[in-house]
Amino acid sequence: MKALMISKDSLLHAEIAAQGSARMPALQLVASRQGVRDAAERPLADPPDMVIFDAGDVEPGEWEIVERLVRQYPNARFMLLAREAHQDLLIRAMRAGMREVLQLPLVHRAFHEAMDRVEIETGVTRMRDGKVLAFIACKGGSGATFLATNFAYALGALADKKALVIDMHGQFGDATLYVSDQKPAMTLADVCAQINRMDGAFLESCLVHVTPNFGVLAGADDPAKAADMKPEHMDTILRVARQHYDFIVLDVGRQIDALSLRALDGADAIYPVLQLALPDIRDGRRLLDIFRSLGYPAERTRLIVNRYEKGGKLRLADLEHALGADVMHTVPNDYLSATDSVNQGIPVLQLSRGSLVARSLADLVEVVTERRVPESKGLFDRLFGRSEVEICP
Ligand SMILES: Nc1ncnc2c1ncn2[C@@H]1O[C@H](COP(=O)(O)OP(=O)(O)OP(=O)(O)O)[C@@H](O)[C@H]1O
Ligand SMILES: [Mg+2]
Structure with a gap:
């Protein structure tokens, strides 16, 4: 203006x-x-x-x-x-x-x-009514940070949505490093410490900007400062963020504490990320039990299976059966593309647009932005509770 x-x-x-x-x-x-x-x-x-x-x-x-x-x-x-x-x-x-x-x-x-x-x-910007999507790793290394950051980038790049990632790790948060080589000037802990300055412009000024419509608020770099982050700070940050972004993607990490609980309470959807392996399923089950005991409606929790490979001993149906919940999305195992992207700090969609993992993120964007409904299971699968039918040679 x-x-x-x-x-x-x-x-x-x-x-x-x-x-x-x-x-x-x-x-x-x-x-x-x-x-x-x-x-x-x-x-x-x-x-x-x-x-x-x-x-x-x-x-x-x-x-x-x-x-x-x-x-x-x-x-x-x-x-x-x-x-x-x-x-x-x-x-x-x-x-x-x-x-x-x-x-x-x-x-x-x-x-x-x-x-x-x-x-x-004047129509220069519009008051948004952003959705808060929380990515939470069922087990360390499941890929929650990789998916949260790359998915938020994809929302901006493919669907022209204004997206923000908030790295909620109390320690060793690495979300900015996955998509940028800039050093964050401010972290979530700094924002909490200056919460009375919070408005759209202040929030925007605290981000590492990856593209004009995608930024990351870095995680606390000092555990002492992280201890001063309060649940009510999270309420304020998310209230302002909802007004200025279409999607607020939380990289919740693995810790369930007062801060992450407050964020999860207010989230529109929770995406637990896990791999198709027994330890992940065990931890996933514990996490879903916590969500059930907190009274979160089942449809708010949407499982994402990462590094998925067909043909393993465990099938998606086994995981769904063990967790008592449907898998909303699978992301294929794509070691080279994921590692290249993480090592260079460049979003995978930018680095290798045609890769399996980039294509899978594009599918997820379509589903979340409701341009496409998730593929429904066939009658056979629904009747027999199998989400994949393997034809053995
Ligand atoms: N679909 C994938 N295919 C191959 N490798 C992947 C995929 N997704 C993630 N990875 C790799 O897994 C590693 C761990 O991912 P990430 O750091 O996102 O896990 P996390 O769940 O956030 O772990 P933490 O518990 O440390 O926060 C990354 O180095 C990334 O390269
Ligand atoms: Mg992580």
């Missing part, structure tokens, strides 16, 4: 310019004027999307000029900044058609909240 700034205060100008440029999309101060008279006398050839002006510079007789300015830029949103927002001023501002009045000194959070409203009203 392009804004005209009307103020004599160069510090205020610099402050708004800095806050504006941190936004996504950025708010650019394309011109500045010393007062409303100056603004009216030197109109911009290219009308601004916003006019931000300092009420301290409006002389008592100048409100008519302000009204003229409003008519001059009929499509612009006006933001009034005032040291003392007394009733008279508010009435004049409202009469002139202004809705955003902010108190000085500027409270950054209030500024960004006002900008969020303006952007939604």
